[in-house]
Structures are given as structure tokens and as C-alpha cells.
Amino acid sequence: MQERKVNSSAIIILTSLGFFMSMIDSMIVTTATTAIRHDFQISVNVLQWLLNIYNITIAALLLVGVSLGEKIGRKKVYLIGIAIFTIASIFCALSTSITLLIISRMIQAVGACVMTPMSMAILTHSLPVDIRGKALGIWSGIGGLALIVGPVLGGFIVATLSWQWIFWINLPIGIITIYFAHNLLPESKGKDDKLNFTDILFIAISSAGIIWSLSTITTNTTHVITIITGLSSLALAILFIVRQKISSTPMIxxxxxxxxxxxxxxxxxxxxxxxxxxxxxxxxxxxxxxxxxxxxxxxxxxxxxxxxxxxxxxxxxxxxxxxxxxxxxxxxxxxxxxxxxxxxxxxxxxxxxxxxxxxxxxxxxxxxxxxxxxxxxxxxxxxxxxxxxxxxxxxxxxxxxxxxxxxxxxxxxxxxxxxxxxxxxxxxxxxxxxxxxxxxxxxxxxxxxxxxxxxx
Missing domain, CATH: 1.20.1250.20 (MFS general substrate transporter like domains)
Structure with missing residues (x-):
């Protein structure tokens, strides 16, 4: 009985850390935007892509990453996601231009897009129903800690060190999580469906297009282009849903x-x-x-x-x-x-x-x-x-x-x-x-x- 409790605790902590990493990164960057803008001498319109590209990439690849996790293993994809996120954090810290930083943020999002859903799936699959609600509550609480730590830690780091350190802090967390998750988390798979690359293309383009349109519709950019992109992406999303209805192995x-x-x-x-x-x-x-x-x-x-x-x-x-x-x-x-x-x-x-x-x-x-x-x-x-x-x-x-x-x-x-x-x-x-x-x-x-x- 005691062994089950220890294992359950390890599962909750190790899945929560992945969620925490992705959450704190999105929060902590918001407090460093002014310092980054001054350092690279860029406009606010350029700076917004540092935030937008993260959400757009996650929207585009989230379901693709989930499908891979169901096929090759949830734990395996979770670990790959954390590794990509951690390595990309190093690239972010070493970026010498806003272009390199935005590209590095996009790579970060590739890892982050599977960290949250895979951690949820591993947690839910591994724990019995009678403690699942409590486990998800702790998972939410640890992830929610990022909302507290993020703004305060970001402000402190920028004030005392430099904005690069908001990315360096991901390195030790990532390494520790990968090591213990590899040894302690159980592996599980979902339905072994064949990946349809047409569906992957449809969901990636439509999700990215919709999030991009929502991100830019309220700015001073050309609304015609934004509206056309948004409507086209919405139409593509509807087509994707129709394909899911008739497919024998749907992504959704x-x-x-x-x-x-x-x-x-x-x-x-x-x-x-x-x-x-x-x-x-x-x-x-x-x-x-x-x-x-x-x-x-x-x-x-x-x-x-x-x-x-x-x-x-x-x-x-x-x-x-x-x-x-x-x-x-x-x-x-x-x-x-x-x-x-x-x-x-x-x-x-x-x-x-x-x-x-x-x-x-x-x-x-x-x-x-x-x-x-x-x-x-x-x-x-x-x-x-x-x-x-x-x-x-x-x-x-x-x-x-x-x-x-x-x-x-x-x-x-x-x-x-x-x-x-x-x-x-x-x-x-x-x-x-x-x-x-x-x-x-x-x-x-x-x-x-x-x-x-x-x-x-």
C-alpha cells in the first residue's frame, strides 16, 4: 500500500512539472518583453510575435503531437517534448537577434504542445478513479504556481540579472524532470491509428491561421488580410471535421x-x-x-x-x-x-x-x-x-x-x-x-x- 502511495506521488509531481514548465515560460516572458524590446531595438509590432508565435505553434501542432503520443507512447512523447523545450530554451538564451529568438520560441512551442496533454493523459491513465480528482487538483495547483512565480520571478530576474536568465532557469528543471520521469513514469499507448498527413496539414494550418487571426484582428494591421486568413482557416477547419466524420482512423x-x-x-x-x-x-x-x-x-x-x-x-x-x-x-x-x-x-x-x-x-x-x-x-x-x-x-x-x-x-x-x-x-x-x-x-x-x- 505504501509503495502505491509513493508511486502515485511521483506520477503527480513528474507530470505536474511538465505543465509547470510550459506555464511559467508563457508567464515569465510577458514581464521581460520591455527589456527584450530595448535590447534588440525593435517595435511593439515586432515584439508581439515573440508571444504570438508560441501560441500559434502550439495550436498548430498540439493534436499532431497527441496523435504521436497515442501511437508511439505517451511517456516517450512527453520526454521528447520536455527535451525539445529545454534545448530550445538554451537557444532562446543565446539568441543574438529578435529573429533567432522568435525561431527559438517556435521550437520551444513544438516541445510545449505535447507537455500539457501528455502529462494529463499519463496522470489520468496511471491513477485510480477514486484519487483522480485530487491528483488533477494538485496538478492544476503546481501548474498554477507558474501564475504566481512567473510575473514576480520575471520582474526580479530582469531587474537584477538579464532577460536571458528567464530561459536559463528551464535547463535544470528540464534535466531533472527528464531523468526522474524516464525512471519512474509508466508507459501507455492509445489507439494505434495510422497518421493521415492530409489531416495533419489541415489541422495545423487551420489552427495556426485562426489563432493568428485572433491575435492580429485587434491590432492596427490590415484587417482585410486578417479576416480573409481567419475565414479561410475556419473553412479548412470545417473541412477537417468533415474528414474526421468519414475517416476510419480519425485524428479527432x-x-x-x-x-x-x-x-x-x-x-x-x-x-x-x-x-x-x-x-x-x-x-x-x-x-x-x-x-x-x-x-x-x-x-x-x-x-x-x-x-x-x-x-x-x-x-x-x-x-x-x-x-x-x-x-x-x-x-x-x-x-x-x-x-x-x-x-x-x-x-x-x-x-x-x-x-x-x-x-x-x-x-x-x-x-x-x-x-x-x-x-x-x-x-x-x-x-x-x-x-x-x-x-x-x-x-x-x-x-x-x-x-x-x-x-x-x-x-x-x-x-x-x-x-x-x-x-x-x-x-x-x-x-x-x-x-x-x-x-x-x-x-x-x-x-x-x-x-x-x-x-x-
């Missing part, structure tokens, strides 16, 4: 969506992260622009929101095992939505940071509860042989939720406010917070449809 088995838990869980996930990332994009800017604080202080002011992921998520995971996915996911979406809406009433009435910190804590509790609940709902709704593909689909919904949520909030911000002065920024920020809150509350429509199993 559409039969999984016949299960109500799987479908509703993924839609609720989409809305959960659309709400969260919309706020995440604007909240640091709010502290920097309206509160006039430095990046390190802004990172610290996010702690009431982000710290709850580490504190609450493990307990929320245990609550999922005890009370079920439906109750915890619904309560989580409700608390996140209400938390955001309370910011408008409490902070605007007092102007006190405490009046914002308390609602942020409530919203963070909601995210910490809904995340593990929806993960368990989605992954428990499929047979073990489909766990890898289910993890990939879940992460696609999470990724696109974040991208579309951010785009919606930027559009809302520009409609109701702007950056011309502090008053316009405050009005736009209020509109964003209300929008994000309503998106989260809308997710309840789908979370209340989660059940342990579909009724025949």
Missing part, C-alpha cells in the same frame, strides 16, 4: 462528442478560460497604467487571484472526488463570474486595493475549483484508449477559449474605452470585467449538464 474521434459529459465539459472549459484570459490580459495593465506601479509590484498585486490556484486547487480536486464534477464545476464558474463582477461594485465604490483583492480571491477560488472538476469530467467520459486524444481536445478548447476570450475583451475595451487617457482606460476595463464575468456565468449552462454517466 467525433464519436467522443456523443457523450454529453465530454461535450459539455469541453464547452464549459472553453468559457472558463475565455473569461480568465480576458482578465489576465488587462489586469496587469490596469495596475501599471491606472495604479502607476512598477512591473514587480504589479506581479505581487496579482497574488490574491493567482495564489488561490496553489492553495485551493488540491482541496478542490478532493472535493470533486467526494461531491462530483457537476457541483464543483458549477460552483467554480459561479464564483469566478461573481468575483469579477464584484470588482465593479466594490473597487469603484472605494478605490481601495483591498476592495479589488477580495473579489480577485473569490474569482481565483472559482477557477481553482472549476479547472480540476472539468478536467476530470472530460477525461472520465472516455475509454482509457482515448485518454491522449481527449486530453488534446480538452487543451484545444482551453487554448481557443483563451484566445477568443482575449480577443472579445480587447474588442469590448476598444468599444467602451481606450488608451487615450486614464478615464477611457478605466471605462474600458470596467466593460472587460463585466464581459468576463458574464462569460464565466454563461458556462454554468453547460456545467449543470455534467453527470457521472450519460443516461441511456
Amino acid at each position: 474521434p467525433l464519436r467522443l462528442f456523443r457523450t454529453k459529459v465530454f461535450t459539455n465539459g469541453n464547452i464549459a472549459t472553453f468559457l472558463l478560460y475565455a473569461s480568465m484570459f480576458g482578465v489576465l490580459f488587462f489586469l496587469p495593465q490596469f495596475f501599471l497604467v491606472l495604479e502607476n506601479v512598477n512591473p514587480l509590484v504589479a506581479g505581487l498585486q496579482l497574488l490574491p487571484w493567482t495564489a488561490t490556484l496553489v492553495v485551493i486547487a488540491p482541496f478542490a480536486g478532493s472535493a470533486v472526488d467526494r461531491f462530483g464534477e457537476k457541483i464543483i464545476a458549477t460552483l467554480g464558474l459561479f464564483l469566478q463570474g461573481i468575483g469579477y463582477l464584484l470588482i465593479i461594485f466594490l473597487f469603484n465604490a472605494t478605490g481601495s486595493y483591498i476592495a479589488m483583492a477580495i473579489p480577485l480571491m473569490i474569482a481565483g477560488m472559482g477557477l481553482s475549483m472549476a479547472g480540476p472538476a472539468l478536467q476530470k469530467a472530460v477525461l472520465s467520459a472516455v475509454e482509457p484508449i482515448y485518454l491522449g486524444k481527449a486530453s488534446g481536445i480538452y487543451n484545444i478548447f482551453r487554448l481557443f477559449g483563451g484566445a477568443i476570450g482575449t480577443t472579445i475583451c480587447v474588442i469590448v475595451f476598444n468599444i467602451f474605452g481606450g488608451t487615450t487617457n486614464s478615464t477611457a482606460f478605466a471605462e474600458g476595463f470596467d466593460a472587460v470585467i463585466i464581459t468576463a464575468g458574464l462569460i464565466s456565468l454563461f458556462g454554468i449552462v453547460f456545467s449543470i449538464r455534467l453527470t457521472t454517466r450519460d443516461k441511456k
Whole structure:
């Protein structure tokens, strides 16, 4: 019995480290962008590709990487992903131009695209159902630690060392994770389907095109090109789905969506992260622009929101095992939505940071509860042989939720406010917070449809 506990702990820690690495890298880079821009003497328009290329590459290759993991082994692909990510981090740190840095970031994303879904699949496949919710809660908490460490550590590194060190720190974490994961993680495979390169091309181009369009539609670039690219990518995505329906070995088995838990869980996930990332994009800017604080202080002011992921998520995971996915996911979406809406009433009435910190804590509790609940709902709704593909689909919904949520909030911000002065920024920020809150509350429509199993 003791041996099983040790093995379970090792599995949880080693799968969580991969998720942590990919999460902290995306967070820590945001605090170093100004230093990188000054170092390479580049414009903001060029700089944005340092962030965009990471998400675009992950969107393009995520399902391809998952399919490889199902075919040749989830552990094997997980280790390859961490190795690619770690080596690319060295290239990032040694980059002498923005072009080399962007290319290195793209290589990083090739590794990162399999780290999260494969870690989820390994974790879910390896652990019994009765502790799966708790395990996913710990997994979310360790990954969520990146939201705390990322902004603060990034600000500290840039202030005391140089931006290159935000990539060097991946080296020891990557080496340690690869060594112990190779020795302690169990191997598993999914359905050994033949890879269809036409489908790979369709999903890669359509996913990358959609994310690129969402990333650029709110900028001052030519909207005609952006809209054409977005619509063409959407049409290609529809064609991809049609091919999945008629294929005998689909990359995305559409039969999984016949299960109500799987479908509703993924839609609720989409809305959960659309709400969260919309706020995440604007909240640091709010502290920097309206509160006039430095990046390190802004990172610290996010702690009431982000710290709850580490504190609450493990307990929320245990609550999922005890009370079920439906109750915890619904309560989580409700608390996140209400938390955001309370910011408008409490902070605007007092102007006190405490009046914002308390609602942020409530919203963070909601995210910490809904995340593990929806993960368990989605992954428990499929047979073990489909766990890898289910993890990939879940992460696609999470990724696109974040991208579309951010785009919606930027559009809302520009409609109701702007950056011309502090008053316009405050009005736009209020509109964003209300929008994000309503998106989260809308997710309840789908979370209340989660059940342990579909009724025949």
C-alpha cells in the first residue's frame, strides 16, 4: 500500500512539472518583453510575435503531437517534448537577434504542445478513479504556481540579472524532470491509428491561421488580410471535421462528442478560460497604467487571484472526488463570474486595493475549483484508449477559449474605452470585467449538464 502511495506521488509531481514548465515560460516572458524590446531595438509590432508565435505553434501542432503520443507512447512523447523545450530554451538564451529568438520560441512551442496533454493523459491513465480528482487538483495547483512565480520571478530576474536568465532557469528543471520521469513514469499507448498527413496539414494550418487571426484582428494591421486568413482557416477547419466524420482512423474521434459529459465539459472549459484570459490580459495593465506601479509590484498585486490556484486547487480536486464534477464545476464558474463582477461594485465604490483583492480571491477560488472538476469530467467520459486524444481536445478548447476570450475583451475595451487617457482606460476595463464575468456565468449552462454517466 505504501509503495502505491509513493508511486502515485511521483506520477503527480513528474507530470505536474511538465505543465509547470510550459506555464511559467508563457508567464515569465510577458514581464521581460520591455527589456527584450530595448535590447534588440525593435517595435511593439515586432515584439508581439515573440508571444504570438508560441501560441500559434502550439495550436498548430498540439493534436499532431497527441496523435504521436497515442501511437508511439505517451511517456516517450512527453520526454521528447520536455527535451525539445529545454534545448530550445538554451537557444532562446543565446539568441543574438529578435529573429533567432522568435525561431527559438517556435521550437520551444513544438516541445510545449505535447507537455500539457501528455502529462494529463499519463496522470489520468496511471491513477485510480477514486484519487483522480485530487491528483488533477494538485496538478492544476503546481501548474498554477507558474501564475504566481512567473510575473514576480520575471520582474526580479530582469531587474537584477538579464532577460536571458528567464530561459536559463528551464535547463535544470528540464534535466531533472527528464531523468526522474524516464525512471519512474509508466508507459501507455492509445489507439494505434495510422497518421493521415492530409489531416495533419489541415489541422495545423487551420489552427495556426485562426489563432493568428485572433491575435492580429485587434491590432492596427490590415484587417482585410486578417479576416480573409481567419475565414479561410475556419473553412479548412470545417473541412477537417468533415474528414474526421468519414475517416476510419480519425485524428479527432467525433464519436467522443456523443457523450454529453465530454461535450459539455469541453464547452464549459472553453468559457472558463475565455473569461480568465480576458482578465489576465488587462489586469496587469490596469495596475501599471491606472495604479502607476512598477512591473514587480504589479506581479505581487496579482497574488490574491493567482495564489488561490496553489492553495485551493488540491482541496478542490478532493472535493470533486467526494461531491462530483457537476457541483464543483458549477460552483467554480459561479464564483469566478461573481468575483469579477464584484470588482465593479466594490473597487469603484472605494478605490481601495483591498476592495479589488477580495473579489480577485473569490474569482481565483472559482477557477481553482472549476479547472480540476472539468478536467476530470472530460477525461472520465472516455475509454482509457482515448485518454491522449481527449486530453488534446480538452487543451484545444482551453487554448481557443483563451484566445477568443482575449480577443472579445480587447474588442469590448476598444468599444467602451481606450488608451487615450486614464478615464477611457478605466471605462474600458470596467466593460472587460463585466464581459468576463458574464462569460464565466454563461458556462454554468453547460456545467449543470455534467453527470457521472450519460443516461441511456
